[in-house]
Amino acid sequence: MLFFLVVCVLLVCVNSAPEYNSLTDLISKEYYLKNTTTTTIATITITTITYTTNEIEQTKRVADSINKSTVKMEMLLPPILVFICTFLTILCRFLKKFYMNNNQCKAAWFFCKTPSEYRRRREAVQRREIALNQLIQQSTPTIYSIA
Numbered sequence: 001m002l003f004f005l006v007v008c009v010l011l012v013c014v015n016s017a018p019e020y021n022s023l024t025d026l027i028s029k030e031y032y033l034k035n036t037t038t039t040t041i042a043t044i045t046i047t048t049i050t051y052t053t054n055e056i057e058q059t060k061r062v063a064d065s066i067n068k069s070t071v072k073m074e075m076l077l078p079p080i081l082v083f084i085c086t087f088l089t090i091l092c093r094f095l096k097k098f099y100m101n102n103n104q105c106k107a108a109w110f111f112c113k114t115p116s117e118y119r120r121r122r123e124a125v126q127r128r129e130i131a132l133n134q135l136i137q138q139s140t141p142t143i144y145s146i147a
Contacts, residue, residue, distance in 0.1 A: 024063050 098105055 022063070024060070 094109065097109060
């Protein structure tokens, strides 16, 4: 059992991918852009050095542009996601209202209600409660008289 555990740990350690902190770290460790060419002819050595330094500068520019775009995305992504979630929430609420209203849309859903509308609704609820209470009070004596 212990042998199996050791073999698994070794396989994980051997097969794990290396981790890099940044793009420049990746480039420096994976793409060895160092000036290792040594020749006896001076012109070839100079052109190789300039070519290698141009590649390094180019990769640094690419890394800088990637870092800048990453920072921009970190700033823009949360507000965009909040907007999308808010829009979807409102859309789902109106779709539920539409479904519950037998697939009919009302204009009142899209406008603010006035204080008189709230007062009218509250009075309608009170009238319904009064009517229910009267029904309960009228039906109570008949229930006891039957039993």
